[in-house]
Structure formats: structure tokens, C-alpha cells
Amino acid sequence: MATSPTEIRALTAAAFRAPQKFVDFCRNGGKPLAALINGEEVTGTMNTTFQTIDPGSQELLATVCEMGDAEVDLAVEAADKAFRGNGSNGWRDMGIEQRIELVNKLVELCERDRDVLLACEILDGGKVSELAEGDFGQIRACAEYFSDVARRIALGDGPSVKVADGVRGFTYREPWGVVAGIIPWNYPIVLTSWFMFPALLSGNTILIKPAEDTPLSALYIGKLAQEAGFPRGVINILTGRGEITGQSIAEHPGVKYISFTGSPGVGQAILRTCDRHGTRMKREMGGNGAAIVLGDADPGMVARMVGRLANQHFGQTCCTIHRIFVDKKIADDFIEAEKAFFADLKIGYQGDSGTQLGAVINPTQRRRILKAEQETIARGGKALLAGGNADVAGRNGFYLKPSLYLTSPGLNVNPDEVFHTYATICPVSSEEEALHLANSSPYGLGASVWTRDIERGVRLAKQFHDGTCQVNCHNTIAYGLPYGGQGISGGPGAGVNCEDTFRDYTQVKSIFVSDYPE
Numbered sequence: 097m098a099t100s101p102t103e104i105r106a107l108t109a110a111a112f113r114a115p116q117k118f119v120d121f122c123r124n125g126g127k128p129l130a131a132l133i134n135g136e137e138v139t140g141t142m143n144t145t146f147q148t149i150d151p152g153s154q155e156l157l158a159t160v161c162e163m164g165d166a167e168v169d170l171a172v173e174a175a176d177k178a179f180r181g182n183g184s185n186g187w188r189d190m191g192i193e194q195r196i197e198l199v200n201k202l203v204e205l206c207e208r209d210r211d212v213l214l215a216c217e218i219l220d221g222g223k224v225s226e227l228a229e230g231d232f233g234q235i236r237a238c239a240e241y242f243s244d245v246a247r248r249i250a251l252g253d254g255p256s257v258k259v260a261d262g263v264r265g266f267t268y269r270e271p272w273g274v275v276a277g278i279i280p281w282n283y284p285i286v287l288t289s290w291f292m293f294p295a296l297l298s299g300n301t302i303l304i305k306p307a308e309d310t311p312l313s314a315l316y317i318g319k320l321a322q323e324a325g326f327p328r329g330v331i332n333i334l335t336g337r338g339e340i341t342g343q344s345i346a347e348h349p350g351v352k353y354i355s356f357t358g359s360p361g362v363g364q365a366i367l368r369t370c371d372r373h374g375t376r377m378k379r380e381m382g383g384n385g386a387a388i389v390l391g392d393a394d395p396g397m398v399a400r401m402v403g404r405l406a407n408q409h410f411g412q413t414c415c416t417i418h419r420i421f422v423d424k425k426i427a428d429d430f431i432e433a434e435k436a437f438f439a440d441l442k443i444g445y446q447g448d449s450g451t452q453l454g455a456v457i458n459p460t461q462r463r464r465i466l467k468a469e470q471e472t473i474a475r476g477g478k479a480l481l482a483g484g485n486a487d488v489a490g491r492n493g494f495y496l497k498p499s500l501y502l503t504s505p506g507l508n509v510n511p512d513e514v515f516h517t518y519a520t521i522c523p524v525s526s527e528e529e530a531l532h533l534a535n536s537s538p539y540g541l542g543a544s545v546w547t548r549d550i551e552r553g554v555r556l557a558k559q560f561h562d563g564t565c566q567v568n569c570h571n572t573i574a575y576g577l578p579y580g581g582q583g584i585s586g587g588p589g590a591g592v593n594c595e596d597t598f599r600d601y602t603q604v605k606s607i608f609v610s611d612y613p614e
């Protein structure tokens with residue numbers, strides 16, 4: 097049955113209030129929330145705490161302890177010990193079915209405490225429930241996918257090949273040992289799952305550094321992992337600021353592999369640090385997503401679809417659509433429909449029913465976005481919707497209006513990721529022009545083509561300089577298909593969520609064996 101354009105709406109909040117278990121978790125008996133190291137709560141030697149707030153109200157949710165060099169040392173030592181055991185009974189030696197059993201137990205506990213984890217995403221992360229519920233589903237989906245991969249991809253000895261007379265060789269694949277996941281604030285549950293499950297199932301032990309703005313999901317998952325019975329030191333959650341805790345993890349030579357998701361600047365800096373002591377790294381970074389709308393598309397329908405996706409998590413999604421290139425033939429109708437969609441978004445508190453555009457994560461982001469709006473105008477963009485601050489009655493959050501601009505080929509009005517419900521529309525004369533403009537960005541995370549002609553769409557999609565190229569959809573992910581970036585948006589290594597991701601959590605050696613010379 098065909099979808100009517102009016103049925104396409106933005107992700108929307110249902111009314112949400114904090115469950116008591118979440119409130120108790122945050123209060124922690126009046127003490128700051130500690131990190132989890134070696135199965136114990138650690139408050140740290142720095143005697144420093146930070147606060148995590150609800151971005152929609154600026155109400156304090158929890159006070160959290162910050163970890164420094166001493167705690168990173170402690171965590172690396174504990175994770176290494178858990179990895180090796182006494183030589184034969186470490187996490188690396190545990191049978192795959194035993195590891196899967198523990199992972200399953202953790203997933204079940206997450207599902208038991210679904211409302212607490214939803215509270216972490218909605219109240220700490222500022223998400224609407226419709227998105228938070230989808231994110232929550234990734235815990236099981238990710239665990240099941242990587243359990244299946246772990247059963248299929250054998251570690252240890254590869255097939256033996258004859259190298260020369262009396263000489264054979266084979267590969268030996270093994271986990272890295274202690275790995276780390278450094279996580280951004282926008283998708284805490286999703287990224288904790290994406291990093292933790294492949295790392296653990298391939299035999300590594302892990303340090304997780306959640307973002308300072310959204311530490312609660314990872315801390316709660318860490319707590320559930322203890323309840324599930326993971327051996328001490330296998331999962332360690334290190335809370336703190338990027339430049340303190342994150343930097344200390346990057347500088348530690350005992351961390352053998354780091355998975356990072358975040359901004360390109362920070363990812364580049366961590367890679368340089370890691371390279372000094374041989375720590376390997378995988379990076380998934382920001383984007384400046386493009387959507388090309390071809391002349392055969394229904395402008396009203398596609399404008400709503402693009403608007404819905406551009407507003408996912410209020411544009412705070414890494415591959416979000418910020419740049420739209422539309423065939424001149426349908427540009428007027430498309431612009432009108434997109435403007436109406438953006439203007440109709442219901443701005444409000446993320447826990448109130450009907451909200452579609454909530455607060456951005458912190459005041460720095462709000463300032464960055466407001467500056468980007470001014471710069472778009474200064475570079476020649478014409479405001480269709482001017483953005484700016486928004487008020488939500490009774491809520492003191494970081495609220496902004498959506499912004500939309502008209503631009504033309506040759507004007508590079510939005511060179512950087514803005515990370516809000518912000519987009520530019522550029523009418524174009526040909527698909528070649530659209531493709532050239534879409535590809536003229538150093539980012540390369542996600543792009544899409546919108547057309548009734550699927551064959552033409554696929555042909556164009558293949559020409560994007562992006563890691564995820566989509567036809568009549570955007571922001572789509574699927575286990576088994578790599579999610580990664582080209583250009584400054586990703587690499588080295590494969591993207592996440594595929595078999596290669598699992599292999600990325602292992603290293604391979606060549607073993608040569610010659611007959612003993614008689």
C-alpha cells in the first residue's frame with residue numbers, strides 16, 4: 097500500500113518519566129557514581145567529579161567520579177590479568193559457548209531493566225522515546241550477530257601451506273588482549289554494544305570510556321555485566337573527560353587496540369598518540385551527509401522522508417543529512433515541502449508526549465550550531481528558516497529551532513558537520529552536477545539518492561565517496577554490512593558491524609616451521 101506523505105512524520109516522543117530504579121541508580125545513596133574497574137567500584141585518586149545533566153531541563157541527574165592515569169593503569173592491569181588468567185584460564189581461553197552464555201545473560205538483564213536503560217538514553221542523552229527504543233533493540237541485535245560470527249570465524253591456526261621443501265607455514269589469529277572503546281555522547285547504548293560485543297566475543301577484555309555528557313548507559317551496562325557474572329576485569333568502565341581519561345587510555349601502551357567513534361579532530365589526535373607506541377586503532381567519525389533528489393521523485397513525499405531522517409536525534413546523528421541537492425525541475429515544490437516539514441517539527445522536552453525536536457546535548461554544541469548558522473549566511477546561504485534559540489515553557493534546556501537554507505552550486509556554505517536539524521538545499525541542473533557537489537566534501541560517511549528509478553539510483557549511489565550509500569533511504573544500518581566512513585570520516589580498517597569488524601579485534605601472525613636441520 098502506498099504511503100501518503102502526511103503519514104511520514106519525525107521520530108516522536110511518548111511521555112516518559114524516570115523509573116525509581118533509575119533515580120536510585122543516579123542517587124547512589126548520596127555518593128558520586130564510581131567507575132567500574134576489576135569488578136569493583138573505584139572513585140579514583142584524582143578526587144575529581146563531574147556532573148551529568150538532562151539537556152532538556154539542565155536538571156542534575158548524577159555526579160560521576162573522574163578517572164586519571166592511576167586508574168587507567170589499574171584497569172589495564174586488571175584487564176590484562178583477566179585476559180591471561182594464570183596462563184590457561186583467562187578470558188582468551190574460555191570456550192566460545194561460555195562467552196556467548198555470559199553475553200546472553202547480560203542481554204537478558206538489559207531487557208529486564210529496559211526502562212532504566214531507556215531513562216539513560218532519554219534523560220541523559222536527550223532522545224525521544226521512539227529513537228531510544230530503537231537504540232535499545234541494538235543490544236540484542238548486536239550480541240546475536242557477533243555471537244553468530246564468533247561461532248563461524250575460527251581463531252588460532254589457519255591452514256598449513258608448503259613454503260619450501262621441509263618448510264611449512266600457517267597463520268595464527270589471536271585476540272589483541274586489552275582493548276578500549278572511546279564513545280561519543282550521541283548513541284551511548286548503541287556504541288557500547290557495537291564495541292563491547294565483538295571485542296569480548298573475539299576474546300579481548302575491554303576498557304570503555306563513555307562520553308562525559310552521557311556516561312550513565314555504559315555505567316549501568318557495566319553494573320549489569322557484574323550481575324551477569326563476567327569475570328573481574330573483563331569489562332571496565334572508565335568515566336571522565338576526554339582530555340584526561342580518554343587521553344590517558346590513548347597514551348597507555350598496555351591498550352593494544354582502540355575503537356573510537358567521535359569527531360575527526362579527536363580521532364586524528366588519538367591516532368597520532370596511539371601510533372607512538374604501536375596501539376592499533378579503528379575510527380568512525382563525523383559526516384556531512386548529502387541527499388540527491390532526482391527529478392522523477394515526488395517532491396512532497398521525499399521532502400518529508402529527508403526531513404524525518406535529517407531530524408533523527410535532532411540532527412545529532414553522524415551520517416545525518418545536512419546537504420540536499422535537488423533537481424531544478426522539482427526544486428520549488430521540494431523546498432516548500434521541506435520548509436513546511438522543518439517548520440512543523442514540535443519543539444519540546446524530550447520526555448513530553450509529541451516532542452519531535454528536543455534540546456541539543458550541551459551549551460557548547462548550542463554555541464557551535466548558532467555560529468554555523470551565522471556562517472552559512474555569511475557564505476551566501478539564504479535562510480528559509482533562520483534557526484536560532486527556542487524557548488520551551490517551563491524547561492531550561494538547550495533548545496534551538498531548525499534551520500534551512502537555499503544555496504547554489506559554487507557556494508560552499510556548510511563545509512563542516514553542524515550536528516543539528518540544519519540543512520542546505522541546492523537546486524541543480526544535472527545528476528553529474530549533484531554528484532560532483534555531494535562528493536566535494538572531505539567527509540565521507542553517508543549519502544543517498546532519491547528516485548523512482550532504482551537502477552539509476554544504484555548507479556549513482558556507487559559513485560558516492562562515502563562508506564554508506566543509500567537509495568531512497570538514509571541512516572540505515574544492518575549487521576553484516578560494514579558501517580564506516582571514507583575520507584576524514586573513517587579508517588583505518590573495516591567499518592563496524594560486519595565480519596571484518598570481528599577480525600579487526602584480532603591480530604594475525606605467520607608461523608613458519610622448518611624441519612630440524614640434520
Ligand code: NDP
Binds near residue numbers: 283306307309357
Ligand atoms: P568527540 O570526538 O568530542 O568525543 C568522542 C569521545 O572521545 C568522547 O568520549 C570524548 O570524551 C573522547 N575524547 C575527547 N578528547 C579526547 C582525547 N584527547 N583523547 C581521548 N579521548 C578523547 O565527539 P563527540 O562526543 O562530540 O561526538 C560527536 C561526534 O561523533 C560527531 O562528529 C559525530 O558525527 C561522531 N559520530 C560518529 C559516528 C560514526 O559511526 N561515524 C557515530 C556517532 C557519532 P568527552 O566526551 O569526555 O569529551
